[in-house]
Amino acid sequence: MSLPLADGPLAGAAAALGVGLLVGLERERRKGEGPDRQAAGIRSFTVVALLGALAQGLSQALAAPGLLLLGGAMVGALAVAAYWRSAARDPGLTTELAMCATYLIGLLCMSAPAWGAGAGALLALLLAARGRLHHFATRVLTEHELHDGLLLAALALVAVPLLPAGPQAWLGGADLRRLAALVLLILLLQAVGHVALRLFGARTGLALSGFLSGFVSSLATIASIGARARHGDVPLRAAQAGALASSAATWIQSMMILGAIAPPLAWLLLPAALAGATVALALVAWLSLGEAPTEARPPADSAMLRVREAAAVALMIVTATLLLGAAGRWLGERGVVAGAALAGVADAHAAMAALGGLSSGGLAPGTAIWGVWAALLSNSAVRAVAALASGGRRFGALVGVGLAAQLAAAALALYLR
Known part of the structure; x- marks a missing residue:
């Protein structure tokens, strides 16, 4: 007998939730504190991943593919606003691009939970290895x-x-x-x-x-x-x-x-x-x-x-x-x-x-x-x-x-x- 979360929309939503928490946890440790902190952390990334899962699920249920574009436009606008706010002190685009990638992974989780979870884990690993990758690229x-x-x-x-x-x-x-x-x-x-x-x-x-x-x-x-x-x-x-x-x-x-x-x-x-x-x-x-x-x-x-x-x-x-x-x-x-x-x-x-x-x-x-x-x-x-x-x-x-x-x-x- 298979488990109820082995497949279907619940499995996709669970995978999207896990990806959002995983990537958001990594970003939370780097966003800092106070008024100069980064715009997105564990809650923001979890919401972005679930937004992708909901957009995919509702677009299939209501036969409204425009919801995918609407969700993507919302996340893109938030990423642009976050970059505009932090560009003066941090010109990097890592957090903003990670938000867009998390949304797309949330979409993927609804159709292929295993692939989505793997992509989310890889994204979190890539973000966490920032220091090592920078040292390797510039020093080694x-x-x-x-x-x-x-x-x-x-x-x-x-x-x-x-x-x-x-x-x-x-x-x-x-x-x-x-x-x-x-x-x-x-x-x-x-x-x-x-x-x-x-x-x-x-x-x-x-x-x-x-x-x-x-x-x-x-x-x-x-x-x-x-x-x-x-x-x-x-x-x-x-x-x-x-x-x-x-x-x-x-x-x-x-x-x-x-x-x-x-x-x-x-x-x-x-x-x-x-x-x-x-x-x-x-x-x-x-x-x-x-x-x-x-x-x-x-x-x-x-x-x-x-x-x-x-x-x-x-x-x-x-x-x-x-x-x-x-x-x-x-x-x-x-x-x-x-x-x-x-x-x-x-x-x-x-x-x-x-x-x-x-x-x-x-x-x-x-x-x-x-x-x-x-x-x-x-x-x-x-x-x-x-x-x-x-x-x-x-x-x-x-x-x-x-x-x-x-x-x-x-x-x-x-x-x-």
């Missing part, structure tokens, strides 16, 4: 980060949805929209890593820095950390932990790429990726024990997004797709595996994205899996050589052993599947 967020955030939003909301979907012959069968979404994913990971390092860099070590940088390029991360270890800028164990943490990011990002392009192939390789990432993180934890945290905070004026690197990954993916497609046509399945190994030397993610695209286009799952392994083997070998060359014998030996242990664990997990 830099000009570069604001620019990069707007660029990221434009790519996600405008550029990617407008691109054509489906295989494109001139790209060797690759899906242009999925390719753009992959570039967007890489940029998003860069942004997350940058913000995390800005917030926690002084209290974390090279392990977190290496893990976040590994989403961009594990090879470049290992070479950079190895050079710092060779020159004595960071402790050896901390440097090794950072290098192996970047390899854990490679496993995670590989699954994200394959999951976006070829979900069936990603599902087949998931146990192997989990095993490889688990071994990498276990080695990182072991190496990090007893190590003092190291400074890893990027400069405040550094860019959050590295668009050229993401575009370079997209170019490598297209090149690898064309290479593997041509190898498959000319040399058959062995050509695809050999091409994947060759592409993996430059970038494992590009090779996997290309194999995922070919798998969606009809490449046999067994051949795709062998291609992934070929790319991982060649890329791991290059990373081991880079660790040895940049960081010396002690640094490179342990990193190489760690990479080999990850591959062995991944192979065992895939065999036992």
Whole structure:
């Protein structure tokens, strides 16, 4: 048996009342006291929310949609009067806009109480977070980060949805929209890593820095950390932990790429990726024990997004797709595996994205899996050589052993599947 307030006008009115009280309670704490106080508080916002609910209910009952406009005009006039009264000492429009939003939420509550209640809670949360949002926008967020955030939003909301979907012959069968979404994913990971390092860099070590940088390029991360270890800028164990943490990011990002392009192939390789990432993180934890945290905070004026690197990954993916497609046509399945190994030397993610695209286009799952392994083997070998060359014998030996242990664990997990 359902409760009497589970639906219907009573539920809408109750939701509107709750929204008015919630938003009004937040505004009441900020409106001040005395003759200079703000015009609207808990009672005003509750009445505005109930006015919206009554206008919606009466307009439906009496078939008079003009009541909605009348109620909106009344609330708008009150908001204008409140702003005119307080503009000299407080030029902000937050309270006045909140009154109009509360009226509209009251309307929404009568037709969709759950949505109305959620919108009211979100509005109250937004109003209550004023100080934190102001601090974040003016003190934490830099000009570069604001620019990069707007660029990221434009790519996600405008550029990617407008691109054509489906295989494109001139790209060797690759899906242009999925390719753009992959570039967007890489940029998003860069942004997350940058913000995390800005917030926690002084209290974390090279392990977190290496893990976040590994989403961009594990090879470049290992070479950079190895050079710092060779020159004595960071402790050896901390440097090794950072290098192996970047390899854990490679496993995670590989699954994200394959999951976006070829979900069936990603599902087949998931146990192997989990095993490889688990071994990498276990080695990182072991190496990090007893190590003092190291400074890893990027400069405040550094860019959050590295668009050229993401575009370079997209170019490598297209090149690898064309290479593997041509190898498959000319040399058959062995050509695809050999091409994947060759592409993996430059970038494992590009090779996997290309194999995922070919798998969606009809490449046999067994051949795709062998291609992934070929790319991982060649890329791991290059990373081991880079660790040895940049960081010396002690640094490179342990990193190489760690990479080999990850591959062995991944192979065992895939065999036992």
